[in-house]
Amino acid sequence: MGPVSPLLETVNLEKWFGGLRAVHSVDFRLERGEIRAIIGPNGAGKTTFVSMICGRIPPTSGRVIFKGREITRVPAHARVGLGIAYTFQLVSIFRNLTVYENVALAVQRRLVRHSLDAIKDNPRALTAEVEGALAEVEFSPPDDRPAGTLAHGHQRLLEVAMALALHPELLILDEPTQGLAPEEIAGLGALIRRITGNVTVLLIEHNMEVVLGLSQRVTVMNWGDIIAEGTPQEIEANPEVQRVYLGQ
Amino acid sequence: MSFTGHLFLGLLEGGVSGLVIALTAMGLSLVFGVMRIVNVAHGEFFMLGAVFAWYFSSLTGSFYPALVAAPISVALVALLADRFILRPIRYAPEPTIVATIGLLYILQQLVLTFYGPYARPVAAPIYFRVDFPWFGYSGYKLVVAALAALLLAALWLVVTRTRLGLYMRATQQDREIAQAFGVPTERVYAAAFALGAVLAAIAGVLIVPVQQAHYLMGLDALLLSFMAVIIGGVGSLTGTLVAALFIGLIDGVMSVFFTPTLAKIVASLLVAFVLVLKPMGLFGEDRL
């Protein structure tokens, strides 16, 4: 038999906004179980690129292949069902709902197969799963205040808990450490290391310490192109990367 | 009368009503463009123009004082509405629609109370006939068309050549930046709303010798201006003008050959589908 297909692959993936080419014909492969970081200066097209993977933004051309199946035209909500979860660069949660309701919404999505079946429900199983998801990220909500009133770091943790409650195979984190305190960053790093094995992680990150300490491979983007890819050590040593990014 | 005659009549009527629709629609387009609000009561300003025209011309016995006094009165009504209804709700999109629906009923029912359910005519200030090979045509209607065209040109000058126009364009681009550069945006809003109302009112005054004044006449004016603004693309005064002329011509030709109800059904569906299929045309800027 041929080589095992990667978890995720993009072929000539390209995005134009009006006359502006945000992502240039990108070929990309991600193996199962990896922790991959995407780095690059602001405006390099990182968020646009991962948004096309999770389905938030349709590509102008090119293909997205997940688990050997083409998903280029699969809508975002259905990609979640296939195993892709995404957390936003700016925390996106249901701010007026409680922590419990936020996580319950993610759990409920996994417990039911079809939208109309959501009418059937099992409150006990739901509660147990919500508690499990919060325990996994080691977060105990202070009370049942609206989630929007939590501290920023807790909101971020909640969003990660929601994503993990979906039991994804691919977890895309868009700048997860942004705005977090150093100890919170360490906690998040430990969490990411803990979940790999079941989950492949693709993260966009600016904090080089996190990138170098966490990821097995690093992809560097600049002006919509991938300009380098390799182990963190190779990337650190790459003169072009130093020029456009590290050495600025 | 021959088919060509009917068609020519349709085109002529359509051209005249297209220019009148354009005046009304420009007011709506201006208000949406500058203030980002949909004024559902816009048709009532048209109606008020017509009713005030009847009032002032029967008071003075002449049409000309009404031509000035009616739009000024309507401007005052608009300023009051802006100050006491729209500004307090901060021009928020959905609440503004609900509030202007309320304003629509208040104005319409006040007119019903004080003016009554009648359709009253006003004598045209000038009367002459223009003879075409198939029929004679009211010269006043042609004067109305010419006046409407002149006013549209004047509006264009106001928007492009005056300080008020500059302020309005700046506010349309970005309200906060305009404010930071010293543009008195509250007064610009009030001025835009009043100017929009005045345009509708003038259209109402001009049309009253042809159509008679009635308290329900605002609804059709509203629908037609909505169509012009939506099809023409909001914020674009040129687009509104072209669309209004187009709608006037289509409406003129269709109402010669079809019943008005059927024409209105087609028009409503057209507006709905344009909005669904080309949302960027109208409210797109706010969406993305």
Place this chain on the structure above:
Amino acid sequence: MTVRVQSGEGAALAHANRLVWGVHLAVAALLLLLQFVLPPFHHGMLARIMVLASYAIGYNLLLGYTGLMSLGHAMFFAAGMYGTGLTVYYLGFGALPAIVTGLLASIAVALVIGWITLRTTGVSFLIVTMMFAQAFFLATLYFNRITGGDQGLVLAGRLPPLHLGPLTLNLAQPGVKYNVALVVFTACVLLGLWLVRSPAGRVLVAIRENEERARLIGYNTFHYKWLTLTISGAVSGLAGSTYTLLFSYLGSSFASILYSIYPLLWTLVGGVGTIIGPLVGATMMTYVVDITSGYTTAYLIVVGAALVILIMRFPQGIMGAVRARWPQWVP
């Protein structure tokens, strides 16, 4: 640690649950008892109000629980009305099959209109629904040979009595009218409660709060909104259908823009995002309009003034009030 918080919340939820169902059933019981004490005029008014409040409940399902403001619900109300009234008038249907045809008509209209209009949001949704409803209204005038147009059709004498097992009900009798209206109203309240408190209701709230997040945890938000609009349209249609049966009349005025504005007004008066609010709103406004129309033909000025005052009383606008009110899960 988390367990303590969650189980505490669970108990509170169960308590709130009992309370909510209790309050709604108490309102239904109160309405049941009122018929024995009300004088005939108010008895008749309340029967009409319960039907109109059912319509408002249908409207509020869409506005309160998805945040979409429609100005076209008269077309669903009228679809139910014509679906029922025309089959009684021309085909001699009895009340029950006629209600079914009315419901089917409104569901069909809601499915098609929802599929088209839900591509828009906010102000565009409002205008698009208004334009479709306007086309529907004009169509009822255009086909006036069938619909009776503005004059409408009177069903009196054409509707056979309703046989329910041993019971024979004559819908023209005031007592029957009142109790049929009460049954329909209670059914709409229970349906609304069940929907918004079901897991699907949780998703609807999520969509209203943050549609993109809801989509990116895997919900097909279009389907949920479509489902809600269809249920909302069906409840409105059921109200229209009941109205025509109980009051033996159908006419174009019920398809007009005013009948799209009414449920919005009732909902605003009573409280957006609540199930009982529409009853309060419909009761107040129906009485106010009724009393005013005794003094002046320009009674719609009350509607206009009420809309302006209500909107100005909510400083953050309607949508803000929707959000501020939701989490308490009050009736």
